[in-house]
Amino acid sequence: MIINKERCVNCKKCVPYCPVGAIEVHERIVQINTDECVECGVCFRSANCPRGAIEQTELDEIRINRKIMSDPSAISAKTKIGGRGTVEMKTNDITGRFRMGYAGVGVEMGRPGVGTRLRDMELVAMALSKIGIRWEEDNPITALMLDTSTGKFRDELLNEKVLSGILEFTVKSEQLPQVLETLRSVEDQIDTVFSLGVISKLGDQLEDPNLDTLLSMGYQPYPNMKVNIGLGKPLFDFSSGSKEPMPGC
Amino acid sequence: MSHSSFRYGNIESLQGDICVMAHPQKGANFEGSKPFLQWFFATANLCGAVNMGSIVTGNMVEHPPEEIIANIKDGRGSFVVFDNKDKAARFVKFLAEMDGPVSIVVTALWDLVLPICEQAGVKPHSVNRPVGIFGKTEYLASEEIRQYTTMCGHGMVSSKLVEKLLADVDKGLITPRKAALQMARPCMCGFFNITRAENLIEHRCGGACGEKE
Numbered sequence: 142m143i144i145n146k147e148r149c150v151n152c153k154k155c156v157p158y159c160p161v162g163a164i165e166v167h168e169r170i171v172q173i174n175t176d177e178c179v180e181c182g183v184c185f186r187s188a189n190c191p192r193g194a195i196e197q198t199e200l201d202e203i204r205i206n207r208k209i210m211s212d213p214s215a216i217s218a219k220t221k222i223g224g225r226g227t228v229e230m231k232t233n234d235i236t237g238r239f240r241m242g243y244a245g246v247g248v249e250m251g252r253p254g255v256g257t258r259l260r261d262m263e264l265v266a267m268a269l270s271k272i273g274i275r276w277e278e279d280n281p282i283t284a285l286m287l288d289t290s291t292g293k294f295r296d297e298l299l300n301e302k303v304l305s306g307i308l309e310f311t312v313k314s315e316q317l318p319q320v321l322e323t324l325r326s327v328e329d330q331i332d333t334v335f336s337l338g339v340i341s342k343l344g345d346q347l348e349d350p351n352l353d354t355l356l357s358m359g360y361q362p363y364p365n366m367k368v369n370i371g372l373g374k375p376l377f378d379f380s381s382g383s384k385e386p387m388p389g390c
Numbered sequence: 391m392s393h394s395s396f397r398y399g400n401i402e403s404l405q406g407d408i409c410v411m412a413h414p415q416k417g418a419n420f421e422g423s424k425p426f427l428q429w430f431f432a433t434a435n436l437c438g439a440v441n442m443g444s445i446v447t448g449n450m451v452e453h454p455p456e457e458i459i460a461n462i463k464d465g466r467g468s469f470v471v472f473d474n475k476d477k478a479a480r481f482v483k484f485l486a487e488m489d490g491p492v493s494i495v496v497t498a499l500w501d502l503v504l505p506i507c508e509q510a511g512v513k514p515h516s517v518n519r520p521v522g523i524f525g526k527t528e529y530l531a532s533e534e535i536r537q538y539t540t541m542c543g544h545g546m547v548s549s550k551l552v553e554k555l556l557a558d559v560d561k562g563l564i565t566p567r568k569a570a571l572q573m574a575r576p577c578m579c580g581f582f583n584i585t586r587a588e589n590l591i592e593h594r595c596g597g598a599c600g601e602k603e
Contacts, residue, residue, distance in 0.1 A: 157550040158576065183546050187576040213544045213578055214445045231467075232415035232493040233516040247518070253396060253540050254549055255529045304545050324524065334525040336396050340518045347504075347514055355521060363520040365404055365499045367395045370507055371515035372485060373415065373493030 142173050142184055148194035155188035155195060160304060161256045179256055179304045180204065181211035203297055206259075209281055210303030217281040225249070226307035227279050230340045234373040244317045244351045245340030248324065250333055251305035257333040259285065260299040262306055265335070266292030268327045269308065272319050277309035311340075317354050393543025394469075394497035394581055395520045398536040401499065403590060407541075407583050408478035408506070409497040410434065410485075412468045419491040420465040426490045427468045431459045433488075434470035437481040442470040443580020451574045451584070458580075473585035479506045486510040534594075538587055542577035551576070559591055559599050566591035566599055 144155075144164075151171045156164045163177035164184060173184075185195045200208055208215045210225050226247060230239055239245045248265060251257030262282060270276075270292035276283040287293045312320055317339070324337065339362075341351045355362055394409040412430045414423040431442055435455045443449035447461040462468060472478040478498070485494055496503050507514055523530065531539060531549035538552045539545070555569040564572075570587035591599065 157554045158548055159550070160545050160548040162548075162550065181546065183548070183576045186578075187546075211545075213546070228413055228415065230516045230518050231411065231413040231495050232418070234493050235415045235418045239516055245518070252543075252545060253398075253523070253536065254531055254545050255526070328524045331525050334523050334527055334529060336523050337521040338395060338518050339521055340516065342516050343514055349517060349519065352519070355519070360521050362522070363396070364401065364501070365395070365397060365407075365497065366503075366520060367495055367497045367518040368500075368503045368507075368514045369493060369495050369516040370482070370503075370510075370512050372490070372512060374419065374491045 142178055142180060142182070143175070143196050143198050144171060144173055145194045145196050148192040150192055150194075152191065155184045155190055158184050158188040160254060161302075177302060178207070179211040179302050180208040181304050182208070182214070203301060206285065206298060206301050207303050210306045217284070225281065225305055226309050227277055229309065230367065230369050232373060233340075233342065233369050234371045239311060239340050239342050241342050241344065241350060242314055243311050243342070244314050244320075245311045246309070246317075246320055247338040247340070248308040249305050249336045249338070250308065250331070251303060252334070252336045255334050256302055256304050257306065257331075258299065259294055259301045259303065259306070261331040261333050262308065263292065263294040263299060264331060265324070265327050266294070266308055268292075268323050269310070269320065272316075272323055274310045274312070274320075277311070280307065280309045282306045282308055314351055314354065317351055318358060321354075321358055321360075393579070394495070395518055396523075396540055396543065397497070398533065398540045399590075403537065403586060404499050405475070405502065406473045406589065407498065407586050408472045408475060408502060409581055410470050410472070410478065410481060411495045411497075412492045413495065414465045414492050416465070422464060423492055424462060424464045426492050427462045427466065428459050429488065429490070430468050430485070430492075431455065431462065431470065433484050434481055435459075437484070438472065438474070438477040439470040439481070440473045440585045441574060441580045441582055442468075443578060444468050445578050448578050449574060449580035449582070451571050467579070469579045469581050471581050471583045473583060475502050475506065478502075479509045482506050482512070483510040486512050537590055538573055541582045541587065542579075543581065544577070544579065546576040546578065547573055547582065548576075556591065556594070559595065562599075566595075
């Protein structure tokens with residue numbers, strides 16, 4: 142995003158709208174710090190600039206990644222859908238992507254409201270790769286990895302800043318403690334925050350097979366959560382015990 | 391991934407915060423899902439949703455429900471939020487009776503989701519459980535501000551905007567309702583709970599806030 146200097150009257154109305162504080166005022170002149178700007182488009186859409194001075198510039202193949210990870214209306218070339226991750230458990234009743242005995246893990250870096258450089262995402266991704274994580278293929282962050290076995294990103298991407306990005310993968314439940322220990326080992330090495338979510342297929346008695354692991358390791362999950370209530374028409378037969386999704390998933 | 395979860399606040403406040411989303415799945419019900427999604431929005435509106443939206447059109451603050459309903463496209467995530475358990479339960483019961491093909495996700499306190507599902511005769515299938523926020527947590531906005539900003543999981547509502555609007559209410563420049571509506575505007579998906587925000591502001595100033603004559 143840029144502010145057209147010929148139109149801007151420096152009224153500062155747009156300044157508070159930026160989620161990462163990238164709209165700055167220097168000597169009464171309002172400008173966007175393009176290094177900090179994550180291309181989320183909030184200023185363009187919501188600040189109601191009285192002069193129409195906020196403009197979306199053309200983004201090159203590096204900078205476009207900021208927009209994909211920050212603007213919900215942007216579409217990832219990889220996934221062909223908007224958003225920073227995948228549909229994860231939202232459609233698990235249909236796809237059978239997360240089953241009993243497994244834990245889906247989402248490490249959303251930069252959330253809430255901090256933003257992250259991709260170098261911090263790479264640091265966490267490389268640490269997790271060392272314990273044998275298999276990255277979610279349809280995730281737009283996975284698509285940025287040079288090598289999914291190491292979690293290494295393309296060097297030219299590392300300074301890019303995004304509002305948030307999700308590292309996504311699924312592990313067997315017995316590997317969840319190792320994942321959590323790894324995340325603990327890197328959390329003081331990053332210059333941002335991450336929000337951690339764990340996905341579980343509930344049992345017949347609505348038991349969460351991964352909850353005891355979280356509690357035993359000292360985590361205190363939130364009392365509110367996302368719940369797929371099972372109304373989708375399944376392509377996967379959970380009762381069959383098959384390890385493979387039904388065709389079409 | 392989980393942009394309706396991680397909504398921050400105390401239990402009392404979260405009692406009035408129930409998000410419901412419909413999410414088609416490629417390869418299953420993506421194509422041809424528009425009529426169901428239109429029914430989803432229209433029924434939520436009748437049931438008293440306080441906000442709704444999708445990235446196709448935007449939210450209910452800036453667009454009337456009729457426009458959101460008309461514009462929704464095949465395969466798009468569709469989002470509504472309720473300020474009341476009974477309204478949400480009624481809506482979920484309609485969803486269960488409709489028996490549509492699309493996956494439905496409810497984000498709320500587990501102690502609310504359970505009775506909502508029981509009333510609708512459905513059984514929770516999978517959960518995405520927010521575990522916590524880690525790393526440089528000193529960079530986070532204050533707990534008070536996060537009650538508002540986390541109602542947009544995409545992070546479109548800036549902490550500075552919330553601070554400014556709260557200050558405007560304190561100065562008597564705008565009412566809590568107007569401040570809540572302004573906060574909700576950047577949240578394209580319409581998951582920002584306007585009533586909850588208004589209640590939080592009212593509570594903050596002990597009910598004695600508002601525009602000065």
